[in-house]
Amino acid sequence: MQQLQNYINGQLVAPLAGQYIDNYNPATGQVYSLIPDSDEQDVEQAVQAALAAFPAWSKTPAEKRGQLLMRIADLIDQNLDCLAEAESVDNGKPLKLAKSVDIPRASSNMRFYGTAIQHFASEAHYMEGTEAINYTVRHPHGVAGCISPWNLPLYLFTWKIAPALAAGNCVVAKPSEVTPMTAYLLSELCIEAGLPAGVLNIVHGYGHKVGAAITAHPKVPVISFTGGTKTGRAIAATAAPMFKKLSLELGGKNPNIIFADCDFNNALHTSIHSSFANQGQICLCGSRIFIERPLYEKFRDAFVEKVKAMTVGDPLEEGTKLGAVVSEQHMQKVLSYIELAQQEGGTILTGGHQVQVAGRFAEGWFIAPTIIEGLPYNCRTNTEEIFGPVVTLTPFDTEEEVIQYANCTDYGLSATIWTQNLPRAHRVAHQVHSGIIWINTWLLRDLRTPFGGMKSSGVGREGGFEALRFFTEPQNVCVKL
Ligand SMILES: NC(=O)C1=CN([C@@H]2O[C@H](COP(=O)(O)OP(=O)(O)OC[C@H]3O[C@@H](n4cnc5c(N)ncnc54)[C@H](O)[C@@H]3O)[C@@H](O)[C@H]2O)C=CC1
Ligand SMILES: O=C(O)/C=C/C=C(\O)C(=O)O
Secondary structure, rough: OOOEEEEEEEEEEEEOOOOOEEEEEEOOOOOEEEEEEEOHHHHHHHHHHHHHHHHHHHHHHHHHHHHHHHHHHHHHHOHHHHHHHHHHHHHOOOHHHHHHHHHHHHHHHHHHHHHHHOOOOOEEEEEEEOOOEEEEEEEOOOOEEEEEOOOOHHHHHHHHHHHHHOEEEEEEEOOOOOHOOOOHHHHHHHHHOOOOOOOEEEOOOOHHHHHHHHHHOOOOEEEEEEEOOHHHHHHHHHHHHOOOEEEEOOOOEEEEEEEOOOOOOHHHHHHHHHHHHHHHHOOOOEEEEEHHHHHHHHHHHHHHHHHOOEEEOOOOOOOOOOOOOOOOHHHHHHHHHHHHHHHHHHHHEEOEEOOOHHHHOOOOOEEEEEEEEEEOOOOOOOOOOOOOOOEEEEOOHHHHHHHHHHHHOEEEEEEEEEEOOHHHHHHHHHHOOOOOOEEEOOOOOOOOEEOOOOEEEEOEEHHHHHHHHHHHHEEEEEEOO
């Protein structure tokens, strides 16, 4: 059985306590590898390695740091097939998705920040009359803690470490214990790329042990986290009193607003993707679909017909549209929400159950893509994050009504608006409480843009220069001329 290792001080090492955690293949429900059950001693070793590496790394010219990140990006590209299969097996997602989205985006993240850092400049302010000039220096913080989730493992792991490293920080990172494989494979690529020892350290293990130790460590002044809102709240409770810099990318309950004048086929096909991509396990998925009443029945019937035809099964099969959800625990959570929806008066139009897949997948964790109608817009099913292949349909009559519906959750991450009346699209967009709005598209990503949510969807923004500002400490120097 493969035993993964931590990546500390440039070496692949066993956890100090010699304990391991079972790592499951969600499609078979079977243990297929073991990951380190690390603890605070392993985190201490990683932090000490990062501290030792920081002086040299922070003084390395940005161009050289960028070149190393781009070398890693090249190695990701060269290992696309291996990384994609590893991601699919580890997470349960279709191989096709890992190959076309997850791994290419991981490479793009490394390459984007490998170049962005070379254009990241600071400001100067000349004081006329007073004859003084101010300039801003942006210092790296030191050791950055990066904690990432299981839904887009390498995609989100690199989305955090790339800006942190580019800005001159050293990193202690913890991937999810549920999907550790590609972060482990990345550590091998970092060694191959010649990343200096201690610059990046990856400590595998449980969130309540390793993640909590990173968050609480007094020599880790900055924490970047993506995951559930409940966990984000726990991290903030530890980090805030320590005055740590904090970036929290949390959950969502995103509205997908479809007006009757939309480009019907585009709205229909994109909504299938935005509802069920990655088994609905993307914080940006549009899980609440609001349809203007004149279009409701036509959209509903066409949507249900196409979703019924989606293949659920072997993630490695070319034709598979939905693979397995990431864990048995998560499957039970999603199924419990389907039960709740029925208790709240919802009607299941398709799906609503676990899918039994034949052969070696009989013990796998598969859920049929599920569409529910007839629920109150403000019930629990329509306001709490389910994070699975479950969407609700609700008709609306006016702009004001759908804006009220859209804004009635504690979340505010993203929203999608479908209409060919662009003044209306912008008018509605500006009133929806979401950090990211897509009009007549979904998940079209420009990495230069601020990425993140409002309300319980998080604190701060990732992306572009936002992330480089987050991973640096500004210092203003005023010089009398
Ligand atoms: N990207 C997103 O918005 C994601 C949202 N979720 C939502 O969160 C719910 C719970 O998901 P979980 O599997 O529990 O993910 P989680 O949000 O608890 O875990 C995310 C990462 O945080 C770590 N972590 C957990 N507890 C921690 C702690 N106390 N201190 C520091 N790090 C900690 C985990 O080990 C993992 O690496 C999901 O059902 C889903 O609704 C989950 C994953 C991603
Ligand atoms: O595209 C991005 O930068 C991020 C996408 C998805 C998440 O952050 C998520 O699912 O948590």
